Amino acid sequence: MRILKSPSLAVAALALLAVAALVVPHFLKSYGLYLLTYWLIYVMATMGLNLIVGYAGQKSLGHGAFFGIGAYAAALLLKAGISFWLALPAAMLLCFVAGLLIGFPALRVKMVYLAFATLGFNEVISLVFRNEEWLTGGTFGLSDIARPSLFGWSLDGARAYYHLVLVLTVLGFLLLRGILRSPWGKAFTALRDNPIRAESLGVNIQAYTLLAFAIGSAYAGAAGVLFGSLVQFIEPAPFSVQTSIMMYLMVVVGGAGYLAGPIIGSIIGVLAPEWLRFVEGWYLFVFGALVIALMVWLPGGIASIPDRLRERRKSKAASAARTAAAVANKLSKEVAA
């Protein structure tokens, strides 16, 4: 399990990303910083979805619901005067438990049926956000959500908050990488590739399915908390089924089952529409066409490009070896004759 399969390529890509993450914000104005922070938040959310979809092989169209549960839970706690540093783990824990519960249908139904079950869950949660005004503020939402401070240092500014989100996203990345490099990672992959065989080898497929949903949902919850403090106002729309579908698209386009997948996929999902604004009214059309083209030519996602190149090289080498063997065989027959 690697970020990209070639270590040197992975190190180079990570170094480039780290330099860009630290240097680029200094050249950006407030909207650019907002977009970059927004991208990191989606990286956090889709890392969790990648665990569920890309590694454990489950279908989920309800990730936006956990994004929302995290955002609302933290907003309510912050408005009640609870510290951000307590609200963040509390919201993640709530999403972990909710993820465990939504994981139970996954023990019963698979594939598209599971996708619809999770989509239904997202719709129910959206209704709760919209209709339970006493708690969520309904369509008016919750405003004045505070940004945190750390050891008396305010993280209220756009750049400071970006750095906080960057640090938490990197920590989330390293944690997920650790999980996937442990025996759990192999169990998740076994569950995805062949659940019947995995069970016959003693893998507790129920427990790992639930864990994938729970951990993935906790990541979405953390992203929701960071999102609430970024926009400082939340209402039901950003947590709808449309968000869940967009997150799924980001994972698949980026490369499901690759650690780098969500990082790349979120660029496509969050930043590409902004970069395409120069085509004005056509930007959604161009974005849609880009996604279709990527799915046709790269069904494994952008992160799968090095693998595809390696496979092509191997296939060419095998073909050359076969040709050489055939020529040698022919020559030896001619010599013998």
Next chain:
Amino acid sequence: MSSALHAQRATGAAPLSPSAPVLQVRDLKKSYGAIAAVGGVSFEVMPGEIFGVIGPNGSGKTTMFNSVLGQIDPDAGKIHLNGEDITGLSPMQLNQRGVGRTFQTLQVFAKMSVRDNLLVAAQEHHGTMLRRLFAPGDSGLGAKADALIAQFRLGHVADQQAGALSYGQQKLVDIAMAFMSDPDLVLLDEPCAGVNPSLVSGISSLLKELNRTRKGSFVVIEHNMDFVMDLCHRIMVMVEGKVMAIGTPAEIRANKAVLDAYLGN
């Protein structure tokens, strides 16, 4: 059981020892509607024994196999493993109790390396789930996996994705996975299906070697008669969901009813 105890073969499989059976199946029944796929099958597998199951297609071998392995629930009957009632346990619970298996079709984890296939085949037997989160990636099983890879002559492809290997190599990976957790009992469903004759002989030698060195018991379903007769201590013949005969290969070869119904002349 006397035939089992005296079924010591000169072909390399380990001699049997007199003790309690590893696997006891008593009056196992399974029907699909009006069709009795398995109609009251009973047999025992002794420690260290290689027990063959043969019979024509539709004779109930795989239904019996899947009932023993928790893949389907039998309608009646009892299954004991080392004296413990395991009837109705799930495949995972059976594996945790020391039952390994292979499937009729290839069942490797195609995207994982050969080494990772073997590691995942035993990692759940080590420590609690929480401990496994903090364990090294190979769960401390790297040396054991490498030894089994060497025994199966897969060293040159150990780091390749299992799905990229030839059919025969994948078959070897599949069989090796079943042995990775040192099971007391391994059930092999047609280990020679689709493999070339030279590999059939290789698989036979490997199973004999594993039987000799690991002391486990094997149950083998197979249509390749030469393979079964050469490998197994005892053989059970199933016809139409019932046991027609159980005996040593020599006894089975000499059984007129078996010859008429299945083996022919």
